[in-house]
Amino acid sequence: MADETESKRTTRKKSLGTRIVNILAGFHIACVCLLLLGILTWLGTLEQAEHTLLATTKKYFSYENFFLFPEFNEKTIPIPIPSGFWVGLVFFFNLLLATILKVRRGVKQIGVLISHCGMLLLLVGAFVTQVKSERGNMAIDEGEVSDVAQHYTDHVIEVSETDEGKASKVHIIATKYLKDLKPEMVRLFRMKSLPFDVEVNDYHQNAMPLPVETLDQAQLSGVELLDGFVLDGREPDQKEAERDLAGCHVSILDKDGKKLDRVLLSSACVHPASFEVGERVYTITIRKALWKMPFEVQLDKFTHEFHPGTRRPRVFRSDITRLEEDGETEKVIRMNHPMRHNGYTFFQASWGPQDDPTATKFYSVFEVVKNPADHWPLVSLIITGIGLLVHFVMKLVSFITKQMEKNVRA
């Protein structure tokens, strides 16, 4: 009797587990995920017309949000929708379980298996893009050369050792140590290989240094004035986070904690702040994180044309020369025709000066993307296409064979 009860329990356990797996690998979840991804893409496309692509992509597809409230015509729709990242993750596991457990084995199903693998690769590619890709921009004046792109939103503090008036080594306080800082917080950065430490306070994600002349005495009370400027903290831009310019106050401390200098930092600056410790001159600045390219880009010429009588762009074109150790290559980057090289993709993003109709010298701005999964969508589409083609051909052959057999019998 006891054995019988135990056996029943095991059966119930197994059947419950199987039922859960069946649900997780089921067609219903796949349909809901596909529907949600479609809705998210549609709403995101509408919303990015009002906000920037960067802000909208972050809102709709970042892993930082579980849910989002879409906006339409500048009004928030009070219906929470799960974020694209999490929908994609659920869809990935659903597809993986379905591929392992539900797709029937056999040569006849090889096409379906191939197309499932293609879709899984697409989702893995999306995940790799979300986690590993880097985006930034590179602005170059005509005739100038650059080898560096800057991140759209992430700020870092750079402390430079100098030698004969030039930076010789740059130490980085990374974004991860800054982005949780609030104005009332203080954080001490122990500089391992430098004879001083850096203490950051009054950190604002978005701030502007204002000359003291723009304030009256009452506004100056309780405000720290450094080098003729005060830091005016502002609300972070919710719609265009790339416009945010971080700022903070920094104390330079010796290793015993004694204050040596105090400076105001703002990423709305052209030059760093300088200070001396011992005999040496150091600089410190806050800026959007920089990443160095393995090659240089020289902007030879920027050309822009609009459709007659409109401001609708017809041609935005940058003639560049790519400078590498083994030689120079002339290239053209224009709208929808990026330059792909060495794992980097350069898109024509902007140009200037746009408000000066008499300008004869221009600058061009490229969006630089480093994405290890750059080509994965193409590869996954080819795999999925091949899988569907194989499946279709096999079905067709099977159908024709059956028809022929029927005809022979008749």
Next chain:
Amino acid sequence: MRQIPLMVLLLASFLMPGCKNIPAEVEIDETRELNSMDERSRLHASGWQRFRPGERHYVYEVPEGWLRRKSTQMRQVNFGFGPEGRGEVYVSETRGDLTQNVNRWRGQFGLEPISVGEMSSLPRVMALGAELALVEAKGTFGPGMGKDSRPDYGLLGVIGGTRDGVITIKMVGPAALVEQEREHFLQFCRGLALGE
């Protein structure tokens, strides 16, 4: 059923890094390669050179007792002083020639205009790195723009020509107060310079 705790654990371990708290002290040993932007950095740059490069501005010391007022389109540097801030000092950049401006000031005090020749006989003080004309006036001050006249007022003004126009440093207020702040004003003028 056994898989559920495992899945929860996996999900939690996936989410945990996002919840990590950063301590109040962090050791930094990260560096980056030098790049073309580093070559453009300037050492020992002033606040204006760092945050507002190329923008015209003044450097000066603020005398004791002067209180800042917001700059305006017509007053690049602006102070108040004395009881209720009745005295004011400001640096302006304006158009016209020196004599026109001096006569406008004199006119505000009901004084007769002076000629170009008489301009050269005005006393000189150091300001903006040069010897500039000092204008003094006392009497009833009519600021114009529909404002009431103010009796027993005084003016100390320094004026100099530039390539684009005229720079003026002007102190206006109750005559006794202006006289009291005269040394501060002259000291301010001596220290005033155009910033790089």
